[in-house]
Amino acid sequence: MSHSTTPVRALSLLAAVGLMTLTGCGASASSGTGGDGGPVPGGTLVYLEHQAHDSLYPPSAGFYPNGGLVNNVTDRLVYQDPETLEFEPWIATEWEVNDDATEYTFTLRDDVTFSDGSPLDAEVVAKNFDLYGQGDQDRALIVSEAINNYGGSEVLDETTVRFHFDAPSPGFLQATSTINSGLLSEDTLDLSLEGFGPGNSTEVIGTGPFTITEEEIGTSLTLTAREDYAWAPPSRENQGRAHLDEVQVSVTPEDSVRVGSLIAGQAHFVRYVQAQDERQVEEAGFTVHAPQTNGVNNSLSLRLGNEILSELPVRQALVAGIDRQEVVDTIYTDHYPLATSTLSTTARGYADQSEHLEYDPERAEELLDEAGWELGSDGVREKDGTPLTLVVNEAAPQPRSFEALTLISQQLAGIGVDLRILAADAGTYAEAINDPDQVQIYHSMVGRADHDVIKSQYHSQNRNTLLNRDPGDDSVQDEELEELLEEVASAAEPEDRDEASAAVQAHLSEQAYVIPLFEEPQVYGTAPSVHGVAFESVARPSFHEVWLDE
Amino acid sequence: MSYVLRRVGQAVVVLLAAFTAAFVLLQAMPGDAVMIRFENPELGLSPEQIAALRATYGVDVPAHQQYAHTLLGFLSGDFGHSVQSGTAVRHLIAEALPGTLQLALLGFVTALVLATAVAFLSTYPRLAWIRGLLRSLPSLFVSVPVFWLGILLIQVFSFRLGLVPVINPGPVQGLVLPVLTLAVPISAPLAQILTRSIDEVYTQPFVTVVRAKGASRHWVLWRNVAKNALLPTLTMAGVLFGELIGGAVVTETVFGRAGIGRLTEQAVSNQDVAVLQAVVLLAATVFVLVNLVVDLLYPVLDPRLRNKSGASV
Numbered sequence: 044m045s046h047s048t049t050p051v052r053a054l055s056l057l058a059a060v061g062l063m064t065l066t067g068c069g070a071s072a073s074s075g076t077g078g079d080g081g082p083v084p085g086g087t088l089v090y091l092e093h094q095a096h097d098s099l100y101p102p103s104a105g106f107y108p109n110g111g112l113v114n115n116v117t118d119r120l121v122y123q124d125p126e127t128l129e130f131e132p133w134i135a136t137e138w139e140v141n142d143d144a145t146e147y148t149f150t151l152r153d154d155v156t157f158s159d160g161s162p163l164d165a166e167v168v169a170k171n172f173d174l175y176g177q178g179d180q181d182r183a184l185i186v187s188e189a190i191n192n193y194g195g196s197e198v199l200d201e202t203t204v205r206f207h208f209d210a211p212s213p214g215f216l217q218a219t220s221t222i223n224s225g226l227l228s229e230d231t232l233d234l235s236l237e238g239f240g241p242g243n244s245t246e247v248i249g250t251g252p253f254t255i256t257e258e259e260i261g262t263s264l265t266l267t268a269r270e271d272y273a274w275a276p277p278s279r280e281n282q283g284r285a286h287l288d289e290v291q292v293s294v295t296p297e298d299s300v301r302v303g304s305l306i307a308g309q310a311h312f313v314r315y316v317q318a319q320d321e322r323q324v325e326e327a328g329f330t331v332h333a334p335q336t337n338g339v340n341n342s343l344s345l346r347l348g349n350e351i352l353s354e355l356p357v358r359q360a361l362v363a364g365i366d367r368q369e370v371v372d373t374i375y376t377d378h379y380p381l382a383t384s385t386l387s388t389t390a391r392g393y394a395d396q397s398e399h400l401e402y403d404p405e406r407a408e409e410l411l412d413e414a415g416w417e418l419g420s421d422g423v424r425e426k427d428g429t430p431l432t433l434v435v436n437e438a439a440p441q442p443r444s445f446e447a448l449t450l451i452s453q454q455l456a457g458i459g460v461d462l463r464i465l466a467a468d469a470g471t472y473a474e475a476i477n478d479p480d481q482v483q484i485y486h487s488m489v490g491r492a493d494h495d496v497i498k499s500q501y502h503s504q505n506r507n508t509l510l511n512r513d514p515g516d517d518s519v520q521d522e523e524l525e526e527l528l529e530e531v532a533s534a535a536e537p538e539d540r541d542e543a544s545a546a547v548q549a550h551l552s553e554q555a556y557v558i559p560l561f562e563e564p565q566v567y568g569t570a571p572s573v574h575g576v577a578f579e580s581v582a583r584p585s586f587h588e589v590w591l592d593e
Numbered sequence: 594m595s596y597v598l599r600r601v602g603q604a605v606v607v608l609l610a611a612f613t614a615a616f617v618l619l620q621a622m623p624g625d626a627v628m629i630r631f632e633n634p635e636l637g638l639s640p641e642q643i644a645a646l647r648a649t650y651g652v653d654v655p656a657h658q659q660y661a662h663t664l665l666g667f668l669s670g671d672f673g674h675s676v677q678s679g680t681a682v683r684h685l686i687a688e689a690l691p692g693t694l695q696l697a698l699l700g701f702v703t704a705l706v707l708a709t710a711v712a713f714l715s716t717y718p719r720l721a722w723i724r725g726l727l728r729s730l731p732s733l734f735v736s737v738p739v740f741w742l743g744i745l746l747i748q749v750f751s752f753r754l755g756l757v758p759v760i761n762p763g764p765v766q767g768l769v770l771p772v773l774t775l776a777v778p779i780s781a782p783l784a785q786i787l788t789r790s791i792d793e794v795y796t797q798p799f800v801t802v803v804r805a806k807g808a809s810r811h812w813v814l815w816r817n818v819a820k821n822a823l824l825p826t827l828t829m830a831g832v833l834f835g836e837l838i839g840g841a842v843v844t845e846t847v848f849g850r851a852g853i854g855r856l857t858e859q860a861v862s863n864q865d866v867a868v869l870q871a872v873v874l875l876a877a878t879v880f881v882l883v884n885l886v887v888d889l890l891y892p893v894l895d896p897r898l899r900n901k902s903g904a905s906v
Contacts, residue, residue, distance in 0.1 A: 089761065236679030237681060259688070260680070294849055300847065470625065472629075487634065
């Protein structure tokens with residue numbers, strides 16, 4: 044398109060945009076431009092966040108408010124297509140991995156600069172991964188969960204860098220594409236935890252399409268487009284600067300205010316539209332986006348170390364006694380598909396386990412009867428004087444956790460299981476969830492588009508959600524599970540990793556360790572004037588291709 | 594003079610007690626900020642990494658050493674760092690305080706105006722026919738939950754009528770609805786006490802004397818009744834000022850405003866000890882100051898008290 048805009052041209056552009064709005068094709072487009080008119084440059088997008096961000100240190104970017112910023116301020120070595128989950132060049136033009144996945148060599152673009160003007164070279168990339176791969180305890184900067192077995196970096200020349208690993212690390216390529224590996228400038232990497240925190244956000248410098256130019260702690264933040272940005276992933280439509288001039292991020296904790304502001308025209312784009320509010324948004328003619336998080340499903344982990352749950356029939360009875368379909372239908376919407384395994388159908392390595400997850404309350408009662416849990420006078424089963432009472436945590440970050448658990452608790456009451464929901468202050472909660480005798484059932488999920496995600500969730504040295512390693516005495520209950528998980532994180536070939544991941548999923552189902560509920564989306568709402576909405580592989584928004592036709 | 598010195602001495606004792614009580618209570622609670630922040634399974638840290646972080650934060654040191662360290666820090670103006678975000682507490686407070694002060698002061702003034710209006714109107718003879726309604730207003734105001742009122746005001750005045758934006762409002766626009774939300778529940782007890790005092794003062798013999806001497810109703814109300822009725826209201830106002838802090842927690846969250854209330858809410862949910870300690874001390878300071886002002890205002894309003902305090906000089 045020529046830039047000499049005559050009045051006629053401007054008119055036809057307006058007409059095209061108007062037509063697109065009428066037909067509604069622009070709003071649902073998930074990438075780039077719509078129609079002949081093309082994106083309209085300029086404008087300020089008002090984006091409403093649910094919570095204030097608490098750090099811009101990339102390994103802490105799993106928290107959505109952090110991730111939404113890091114994703115737009117930084118670029119990554121490799122681009123993972125959020126649809127196909129395939130890898131494509133970005134800051135690295137090519138890469139090589141040795142046979143046992145212990146050595147990765149990246150060739151970098153030579154034209155990339157940070158927003159403070161300093162060039163991106165092999166030296167600074169090495170420094171990034173040295174920090175993310177090892178962390179810095181003295182500065183309380185944590186290791187990135189996505190990087191395993193990091194050995195060190197080696198700068199081969201100005202545009203070539205090699206990373207070494209102490210043991211096979213097949214998930215590293217994907218790790219370089221995640222927001223946890225956002226590339227930061229030399230000076231930024233020397234910041235303390237305080238330097239990455241709120242109040243200093245404008246000093247966090249990346250190579251991304253936006254820079255943070257203003258900040259009011261806990262309330263608002265301004266992202267400004269970089270005029271000279273020219274290194275988007277080659278497969279993306281927009282190769283130049285962002286279409287928008289600015290993104291105004293406003294923290295709006297109250298759900299009804301966020302959705303109301305969107306519909307009243309005070310905002311363009313909101314994060315975290317609750318399931319019960321989706322209809323309101325759609326009926327007003329606005330768009331609901333529900334990108335999937337492509338990892339471990341929203342699920343209940345049964346703690347192995349607890350005495351009651353150490354019996355297989357009890358665990359199987361819990362799986363058979365919960366009507367997951369009813370939970371999904373009653374509490375959530377179509378954007379929350381029923382889970383068919385511990386992993387999402389869109390996750391790397393997914394294997395269908397539905398045969399183990401069928402709802403069968405009669406079978407559940409039979410199993411409990413056979414295991415010696417007899418119905419007491421109060422409707423709760425008991426064995427040797429111990430009532431079948433279990434506690435599950437209310438998971439504040441999960442959508443409608445309390446409502447879902449309340450329904451599940453009613454369902455389980457039907458088979459004589461007393462399920463209680465723990466809602467407590469942060470300190471009590473933090474202690475209780477690490478004790479299998481206080482919280483026997485743990486509600487959580489984790490998103491990451493790599494095979495490693497299943498190891499992150501269940502391995503004793505990572506999230507350990509099954510408490511397979513008892514934090515009290517460090518004993519490991521199920522060694523076989525540990526070995527299966529380690530195989531996922533060390534097999535070099537993708538096919539072998541698929542197989543290893545399937546083995547883990549089969550083991551988790553056969554042992555009835557996990558009750559998966561649904562495949563978790565992140566739900567956003569946008570106004571009809573917003574086009575080019577895109578998300579990275581774990582559903583954080585990318586504003587680079589967004590444009591407004593107001 | 595010695596009166597003022599004594600009051601300042603008392604203030605210091607109160608502040609130290611508040612600081613110590615807050616420290617002890619926060620220590621006694623299960624878990625701690627470092628645990629909440631880093632033992633969160635969401636971060637996927639191994640036990641060794643967590644142990645190293647605990648050492649970095651110095652939470653393994655005995656409580657009395659932590660107390661001495663924190664107290665010395667506070668005395669030298671160093672409030673420490675938020676465990677949750679790493680930001681200096683001084684920085685957080687400095688950013689949050691002006692917004693809350695503005696909101697609280699305007700909210701308080703609005704509450705006073707509202708309370709005075711309700712009280713005087715409900716004792717005004719010509720409005721006797723709606724007296725019942727006016728007198729039930731305070732009970733209504735006090736039972737309205739702040740968050741509900743806030744959301745209702747937003748729905749009506751911002752979303753339906755479009756009078757004021759909630760998102761990115763101007764400095765004045767942004768204050769209208771939050772101030773109103775905060776003022777309504779605070780005005781209720783003030784109005785109630787003022788109404789009752791006015792009623793009581795009217796029954797005093799001196800009012801009858803003044804009336805008998807030919808003073809008009811207005812004269813009596815403004816020169817005699819109001820002045821006497823203000824004393825109990827002033828006491829209540831001092832106490833209520835503290836409620837503004839509680840009200841700010843909800844108001845600031847509903848309206849998405851930065852401020853001490855929001856800061857407190859987040860610090861409580863993360864058990865962010867350094868931030869909480871500073872907030873408690875700040876709240877205690879405000880309480881002490883407000884009550885000092887109230888005490889100093891008594892003699893101005895009531896000559897009998899003036900003589901009494903004069904005697905101790």
